[in-house]
Amino acid sequence: MVKLRNHASLSKVYILLVLLFLYAPIGVLIIFSFNNLRSTSVWGGFSLRWYRELLQDRQILSALYYTLSIAILSSIISAAAGTVAAIGIHRMHPIARKVVLAINNVPVLNPDIVTGVSLMTLFTALRLRLGFTTLLLSHITFNIPYVVLCILPRLRQIPKEVTEAAMDLGATPPYVFFHVILPEIRSAIFTGFLIAFTLSVDDFVISFFTTGSGVNNLPIVVYSMARRGINPKINAVSSLLFITVFCLLMIINKRDTNIQKLEV
Amino acid sequence: MKTVASRETRNLLQYPYLLWSSLFIVVPLVLVLWYSFTTPTPTGRYEFSISNYRRFFEPVYLRVMSRSILLAFEATLICLALGYPAAMIMVRLGSKWRNTLLLLLVLPMWINFLLRTYSWMVLLGRQGVLNQLLQWMGLPPQSILYSRGAVLIGMVYNFLPFMILPLYTSLSKIGKEQIEAAEDLGANRFDVFRRVIFPLSLPGILTGTTMVFMPAVSTFVISALLGGGQDMLIGNLIEQQFLSTGDWHFGSALSILMMVIILIAMTVVSLTDKGKTFEEGNLW
Numbered sequence: 001m002v003k004l005r006n007h008a009s010l011s012k013v014y015i016l017l018v019l020l021f022l023y024a025p026i027g028v029l030i031i032f033s034f035n036n037l038r039s040t041s042v043w044g045g046f047s048l049r050w051y052r053e054l055l056q057d058r059q060i061l062s063a064l065y066y067t068l069s070i071a072i073l074s075s076i077i078s079a080a081a082g083t084v085a086a087i088g089i090h091r092m093h094p095i096a097r098k099v100v101l102a103i104n105n106v107p108v109l110n111p112d113i114v115t116g117v118s119l120m121t122l123f124t125a126l127r128l129r130l131g132f133t134t135l136l137l138s139h140i141t142f143n144i145p146y147v148v149l150c151i152l153p154r155l156r157q158i159p160k161e162v163t164e165a166a167m168d169l170g171a172t173p174p175y176v177f178f179h180v181i182l183p184e185i186r187s188a189i190f191t192g193f194l195i196a197f198t199l200s201v202d203d204f205v206i207s208f209f210t211t212g213s214g215v216n217n218l219p220i221v222v223y224s225m226a227r228r229g230i231n232p233k234i235n236a237v238s239s240l241l242f243i244t245v246f247c248l249l250m251i252i253n254k255r256d257t258n259i260q261k262l263e264v
Numbered sequence: 265m266k267t268v269a270s271r272e273t274r275n276l277l278q279y280p281y282l283l284w285s286s287l288f289i290v291v292p293l294v295l296v297l298w299y300s301f302t303t304p305t306p307t308g309r310y311e312f313s314i315s316n317y318r319r320f321f322e323p324v325y326l327r328v329m330s331r332s333i334l335l336a337f338e339a340t341l342i343c344l345a346l347g348y349p350a351a352m353i354m355v356r357l358g359s360k361w362r363n364t365l366l367l368l369l370v371l372p373m374w375i376n377f378l379l380r381t382y383s384w385m386v387l388l389g390r391q392g393v394l395n396q397l398l399q400w401m402g403l404p405p406q407s408i409l410y411s412r413g414a415v416l417i418g419m420v421y422n423f424l425p426f427m428i429l430p431l432y433t434s435l436s437k438i439g440k441e442q443i444e445a446a447e448d449l450g451a452n453r454f455d456v457f458r459r460v461i462f463p464l465s466l467p468g469i470l471t472g473t474t475m476v477f478m479p480a481v482s483t484f485v486i487s488a489l490l491g492g493g494q495d496m497l498i499g500n501l502i503e504q505q506f507l508s509t510g511d512w513h514f515g516s517a518l519s520i521l522m523m524v525i526i527l528i529a530m531t532v533v534s535l536t537d538k539g540k541t542f543e544e545g546n547l548w
Contacts, residue, residue: 015350019368025386025387026383028393029382039391040389040391088277088282100282103286104289106289111522113499114523117296117506118295118296121292121512137288219378222378222382223489227488227489230392235386238382241376242376249374
């Protein structure tokens with residue numbers, strides 16, 4: 001028994017160490033964003049100095065503007081387009097469906113750097129100047145597959161008989177869509193929208209290759225600042241980004257468990 | 265009449281995305297493939313050539329490639345060594361703790377990896393937290409940042425959760441009866457592990473291995489920020505070809521090679537695991 005208890009406490013220590021490894025760096029990062037000194041290792045008292053400086057930093061404010069507008073636009077468009085795509089895929093011939101799903105999975109599985117450079121070559125071939133439009137198109141491209149993956153399982157749960165019954169009773173296809181299918185998949189669409197928004201705010205690699213002419217999002221600004229070395233302003237941006245994504249995740253997670261509860 | 269009408273709608277709804285995914289997913293990859301097999305001629309045209317691939321076999325680039333694969337492999341091994349015990353401990357915990365721990369492990373995966381990488385710049389820098397600690401303990405400061413070790417730490421830190429989660433999934437599928445049966449048949453703890461638990465967790469090991477290896481072998485951010493750009497990885501090479509050197513042909517060949525490496529790794533996994541992890545958007 002004694003030996004067993006030792007074993008259990010050893011396990012706890014190990015798990016704690018793993019968690020410490022995962023969280024301590026982020027914790028340190030956030031703590032020093034409130035530092036009064038320029039240093040990111042010597043504590044000089046609490047202050048919001050670096051957050052104030054963020055508000056005066058033109059580059060960061062413009063990046064914030066682009067991050068949010070790209071995230072909002074791309075997630076709304078992806079949610080709408082992804083819904084149509086999911087329904088289209090759902091009704092396809094099984095073989096065609098397999099092919100399209102394989103294509104759909106490419107941006108999910110391919111390394112971001114390959115997606116990034118391949119889109120960059122496409123935009124150049126189309127003679128599109130790299131900037132806001134190309135950034136938006138790229139974000140829509142990598143977002144739609146996730147929306148589709150969110151909605152498809154939900155569509156599969158709708159029994160065929162339900163839509164057929166509606167049709168037999170004289171419902172037109174648009175009527176069936178708005179009154180039979182949409183209510184069933186509404187929450188999946190919203191989850192897809194939130195995931196798309198989160199991915200868009202979070203994306204660095206693909207954006208890095210597909211933007212230009214002074215249009216930068218926050219991750220790109222963080223990268224270019226970090227390449228020049230440590231800067232407490234990065235800590236402050238990082239903390240803000242961290243908190244935003246954390247809140248989004250909590251909302252998505254809560255919705256997921258709510259849906260699961262409803263299903264049970 | 266109604267059925268005909270509904271059939272038509274069926275067909276209509278699939279076209280927008282077929283068009284979109286062809287233009288934005290398939291065509292770009294075809295373009296990269298085209299670039300990789302052509303070189304510009306002095307007359308401003310392009311001709312078919314495998315010189316981009318041949319160039320890759322120059323010692324400089326082979327070194328970059330072997331360094332990338334080696335570092336990714338080392339990171340994967342360390343993640344496996346650190347993650348396996350963690351996953352085994354988690355499986356044995358009560359459900360309440362287990363779910364909290366799962367959430368705590370998933371969460372870092374959603375923290376922007378730039379931030380995760382930058383946080384190690386803060387820790388490992390010359391004036392960083394780690395050196396302050398060493399100084400405080402009376403030890404000489406170390407210069408870890410901008411070294412290969414720092415890149416390795418960054419990879420392990422970024423991708424450890426990707427290893428633990430699939431390991432946990434496959435370990436939690438092992439029934440208690442299977443372990444008890446082995447014990448009843450006289451197996452000791454080591455035998456149970458070697459002959460029951462380990463073989464049954466193999467799918468998780470393979471999935472975790474690809475999920476760590478893939479991003480590790482394709483990264484350019486971790487090596488740029490923590491390696492200080494001294495030790496180039498294949499990701500850095502691709503980035504350089506597209507954004508500064510401007511040799512898209514060679515960059516495309518490198519991208520194709522990277523995809524091939526990853527495809528091989530994924531095929532190995534899908535043969536063993538039937539690719540379950542990748543099918544239904546493994547977001548959580």
